Amino acid sequence: MNDQVCLKIENITKRFDDFTAVDNVSLDVQRGEIFCLLGGSGSGKTTLLRMLAGFEKPTSGRIVLDGVDLADVPPFERPVNMMFQSYALFPHMTVEKNIAFGLEQERLGRDEIHRRVGEILAIVKMGNYAKRKPHQLSGGQRQRIALARSLVKRPRLLLLDEPLGALDRKLREHTQFELLNIQKQMGVTFIVVTHDQEEAMTLSTRMGVMDHGRIVQVGSPSDIYEFPATRFVADFIGSVNLFEGQVQEVSASRLRIRSEELGCVICADREVACTPEAKVWAAVRPEKIDMTRTPPAAVAAGAGPENLCRGVVREIAYMGDASVYLVTLDSGRVVRVTLPNDTRDTESRIARDETVYLSWTTGSPVVLTE
């Protein structure tokens, strides 16, 4: 029941004059999912969302919602609602009137409208603010009203454009969890557009990374973070060290890559098909690199310089829970390393200008061919 396809996007393209905003995108979204479209500005994510809402007409391709082609359905007849980035609350109406607006268009009875407005206000915990005007509310409160207004019509699909974008950090975290709760409670399928990877990672059940009008990769947040498909995705989500190299040796389970800029051989679990001498990139997340003052025991025993290099700590950024170190290798290449600050003993921490050894396991690098 739960893995039913709710929304089917088939080969959709949108061109403005000679600019292609969305380029042949296909996507299936399951019922009850929170699907995040993540991309930078100009990646086409907002255009895609506006086509789902009906504000833009696709140049080609189909949008099918529960088996119905939406091509000729105007926005005011679509069973889809949108929560706007700027909230777009009606400034001349009270909170109550704002929320009732959508229900009034369905010609529901007054009692029914009153009951449903009360219900949704209770869900977003804004019951005491029914008589206020939008300008008398804080940013976080407006966000809840905008959410309530778009949810009260019980849409089959709810589109959210940067839903947490206008909130400050503390409020974002809190609202994020609440949004998840409300989504579970109402069982509505959410499509969230955001440029903020943190927002996408914590909210979504699945996400799609967009670049230049195309969807580059679709997967769960951990899939995308741990197994990026391209250098763009690896670099866009979180921070990463990308080492260019050439395949030296391919065995059944291992891959050995010679990297000039790293000055050592990278040994990685074999996950992609590649041929010897091919140009590849090894992506290693900063938190998956171990940094020590002395070389690890196995290497010291003479196993050879594999997944190991030496450098000098140049910069340290203290973040509280963790610290980010920028290490300049003997080859001149700068590597980013994150270590958790798991003790309060600041004396023993590695300091600036110390010589350190960086190492990682064969499971850490992701080998990318494009």
Added chain:
Amino acid sequence: MALNKHMRGQGVVISVPMIWMILLFLLPFLIVLKLSFSEARLAIPPYAPFLEWVRGLPRPVLHWNNYAFLFTDPLYVASYLYSLKVAAVSTLCCLLLGFPMALTIARARQPWRNVLLMLVVLPFWTSFLLRVYAWIGLLKHNGVINNLLLWLGVIHQPITMLQTDFAVYVGIVYSYLPYMILPLYANLEKHDPLLLEAAADLGARPFKAFLRVTLPQSIPGIIAGSLLVFIPAVGEYVVPSLLGRSDQLMIGRVLSDEFFENRDWPVASAVAILMLVLLVAPIMLFNHFSGREIEAHK
């Protein structure tokens, strides 16, 4: 010290317009007010002095009979009512014509928006009097409109349009339309287009969205535009004199006749003061709403 200097500078800045207002608005108003309580005389100036000297002391003489006269002679009451009616109908016509025009301009894309705004303001580049005269040429018995309709075969007899209420409405609506369009445009241009998308998203058809979202938000603009048309239209002199009826005068014409034909300055002043009293209510309304408009945009 610094504060003092600053305050003095502020005082100078404020005093310039204050002196201007006192010399050119308050003083003339007081003179007219004084005149309205005077008595007509065949003399130069043609009215009795305001102050009488009794035993070496000045004593003001107030004659209320000018005002009483305005209410006894039905000519004045009829003129006031006619002026209010003409102004009200013209304002309504300006609103019905001006709103769609202002909305079109506000929603036009950029190069077009400026062109359209320019076209609205363009008539101001020629004399108001000339433009009203041009309407005589259009509306008269053998004028452009009648000749065109005759040639097209729509009518077989020329229609009398000049010196009718119709001609006055046409003249006033034509002359004052920009005063309706500009404040409406200023209001509509500030509307967030996303609100209409939100309304559509929530299931409102375009016309419903207009009624529920655009119209309520444009009320300050409607009030500002309506008052800018209504207030001067009540006292309009040129348009009814050139295009209007000779059997029913508007109050502006009555006022000028009292001054220049009858040389009864006190009655003319009383007519002017009473007109001002009639207009105080809409003027205060205007101030109230424009104040609120500024407040709302803070």
